[in-house]
Amino acid sequence: MNPLSTDLSAATAAPGAPVPDCDVLVVGGGINGCGIARDLAGRGYRVLLCERDDLASHTSSSSTKLIHGGLRYLEYYEFSLVRKALAEREVLLKSAPHIMWPLRFVMPHDAAMRPAWMVRIGLFLYDHLARREVLPGSRGIDLRTHEAGAPLKPEFSRGFVYSDGWVDDARLVVLNAIDAAARGARVLTRTRCSAAQRMADGWQATLATEDGAVLSVRARALVNAAGPWAEGFLRGTARPVAGEALATRSLRLVKGSHIVVPRCFAHDHAYIFQNPDRRIIFAIPYEGDFTLIGTTDVEIEGDDPGAARIDADEIAYLCEQASRYFRQPLRPADVVWSYSGVRPLLDDASGDPSAVTRDYLLEAQGGVGDGAGAQAPLLTVWGGKITTFRKLAEDAADEIGRQLGERRAAWTEGSFLPGGDLSAWIGAPRRPDADFERFLLELRRRHAWLPPTLARRLARAYGSRVDRVIGSAMAPAGLGAEIVPGVFEAELQYLQREEWATRADDVLWRRSKLGLHLNAGERARVGAWLDAAAVQLTETA
Template identity: 80%
Template sequence: MQPRMNAPKNTACGAGPNGAALPGSKPLNPAAPADSLDADVLIVGGGINGCGIARDLAGRGWRVVLCERDDLASHTSSSSTKLIHGGLRYLEYYEFSLVRKALAEREVLLKSAPHIMWPLRFVMPHDAAMRPAWMVRMGLFLYDHLAQREVLPGSRGVDLRRHAAGAPLKPEFTRGFVYSDGWVDDARLVVLNALDAAERGATLFTRTACVSAVRDARGWTAALAGEDGSSTLVRARALVNAAGPWAESFLRGIARPAAGEALATRSLRLVKGSHIVVPKCFEHDHAYIFQNPDKRIIFAIPYEGEFTLIGTTDVEIEGEPGSAHIDANECAYLCEQASRYFRAPVRPSDVVWSYSGVRPLLDDASGDPSAVTRDYLLEANTEAAPLLSIWGGKITTFRKLAEDAADEIGRMLGERRATWTERAHLPGGDLRGWIGSERRPDLDFERFVSELRRRAPWLPGALARRLARAYGSRIERVLGRAQSLAELGEEIAPGLYAAELDYLCREEWARHPDDVLWRRSKLGLHYSADERAHVAAAFGAAPSREQRREVA
């Protein structure tokens, strides 16, 4: 089943830089009059929570419509630190329930999509001025045992004078601790949930805003407006507000009962987390967790082969979440804290890219943004047609949140249906057709890469690995019947061929250059301005600010 997309009618996606059709591309439908759809559930918001809920509901047989004002994962869900983790630092805030829930999800997620998620070992250099060694050991003991582990190894102490992770650090850091968590390509995680939802019958509209939603005792009537001028009327039995940083403003300004009363009962604290990307600071494959004098932590993580990702900050913001960007103080803070540990200082002039995500945290009256809970709350309103609002959450617990949300929707509709996602693969994550029986997710992926190289020896090694990471077993949909690089069509930019771009437009809702360069992939980080311009030309678009790789 192909994803159901609301494709912008004026896009040039599917055409090459000279206007030629990409291999296998199809002409887009002309503009059509307003459509109407009937659904069981309308979901507003195409981030990880919205797409995760759409997937779960569709898999239980409900008719689902999802709308997203921008691209999938345009905001918070593509701007995380990209970790599947329990949240070691949350133990200090006694968030044991949240940490346990997140720890239990790590291995569930790693098994579901080994191509976009994998185990990662973290090194914590010990600084006695921050936390005593006994406290760190106790925290890591809890971290190891709060939830069952099958894939991830436990923690241990290390001598940084002998361990490879000690080489990039200042000589005063002689001992440390190593523990396990996981890494995820966050934007692709969102897309895979959207793909699974669509393949199970959901209808997804991207670059389409919900401009009004009125409820009565029988259901919701919502008006959707596409950026291309299209309009759609959706009648749904229930509505899910998964608008992330806009969840509160959606209830206050758009979703209203017929009487015109406001529906918002909760307040969000919008906390900006900024990250910087610099040329790689170390050669090994471990990540670092650094303790700062302000009692916060930052991570330094291997990123995209050639870089190190450093983040994050916690800065409370006011105003429009979409305009959030890193400021000079945040950049200086991240550089300063990383430089406390690395022998070679990290300077603002080293930054090649940066991004900021706004975390929609439930206001719990905490004075310190770092102490605000990362747990989620599902708020059900059944005064008329069911309304479920999603408050807070973190990427690691998205599947459990979606499962709880689907259970709650079933309760409100009077139609409880069985859960199913805990043992299910995400699209591309089932590698058994390539490698036989599953063993361990990270090793299974390496077996998959080896089999891909055997079946397609004409693929250069780096390209084969990148495509394997991005698409897993769905790589067949990208390569088609190609038996050579030439059969993938024009090389639009280094390593990006027409066949892949056509696939992204056809099946993954890519409509603008940024969708490909900065969300479906991070190729924008590796390309020159001219190379990014070639990709933009394939869409008939001018290079964006992100494509020019400007640091905000």
């Protein structure tokens, strides 16, 4: 196991200790929490992050997996958000070309939805609101001759193509956690913050591990990055001083569901389809053999956002809307997998869930110069989207520095995420997508014994960290036993040792999507291996 995830003694303070255990306690192991922990650790702060489940267990592994500006947000005049997201696309693509890459989107024109001139204006703005170096601009296409037209109904003869990016969302979260840990942060998974009391000189927090251990931690500042649980954390877990209110805003919880079906088309473009309800859905190449379709927007109520699941109406809706465009209709029986994520959107009084802003708000309370008795700093993250996580984290770290009276320089723009620096393999970077292909060729040259499919999968997952998985192996036998086809002990050991993976779902559905390619018996064998390895680690600890 990663010592940074299991060394609980380092996170435990002696009763009444005058020095805090850490500078900043971050609650929440999704993309925002891990991004903030990484940024703060890189600025030299002592950071402790706790997550009650696995990293990226909820919203951050249940997105549409796009790095995009949000073309449809232009209709809601969200120009600032779109500009910010567009600017971040290429920053992110350059930082981790193994888990992110450019993707071309085809929009078949449906005159009943939006006139062509409106689409062209929108795409012109999308092309020019932020600087582009890597991604090509938009253009019109003839679907009667373009390869993207073949899977579509013949009435769609005209279309537009534009650029955005793809991301392995759960791996993006894990890479931020790895980088945070490498820079000194302590990352505790399956550890819940059960109480946080604001004191005159900081926060006293109680952390409860899954096995029943209770840890007492002191922190100078607290970051609430609990996503869909952020409001509940303020109202039920974080304890204010007398007469103080911590929860000042409300979230709207909007469920976005996706379906995965057998591959609907052979080319490498994605589709954006306009629906009669003025919403859009995407159809995206996924895991080689599949197509990912989503998303819905369904407002939910209740105390447990983690319980949200796709329902029959959502499946029917996604199949129906995709079937408006594809020659081969989709039916609920075609769905091989589905997932739902709950977006924590800041309540802006919009009636339509699709119109609720996807921008974020950082709410700071307390700290130096607050003018309210200099209460211990609290920073709450409201809303946000995966594309802007780095900028959100940078803004959050700036704000924490202001609250603590210790401004420290930003650093993440232009930096690589773990595995993203391929220069030791291929020399100076050129274009992120081309750099990855050069890296893959070099990996196959150095390890010609790796089967091509396995080499590409390992390259995509781990980038330049792939040697941490392969080690000194000179043949497949050097990777240990093959637990299931294409998955060897060496990879599972790496995921346990360095990526906080302890259970089958951690490996099969978050660190990878191998679950889509394995049958039930094979998935069970992965779980059994992890369980046995965990017992062995406990016995030798």
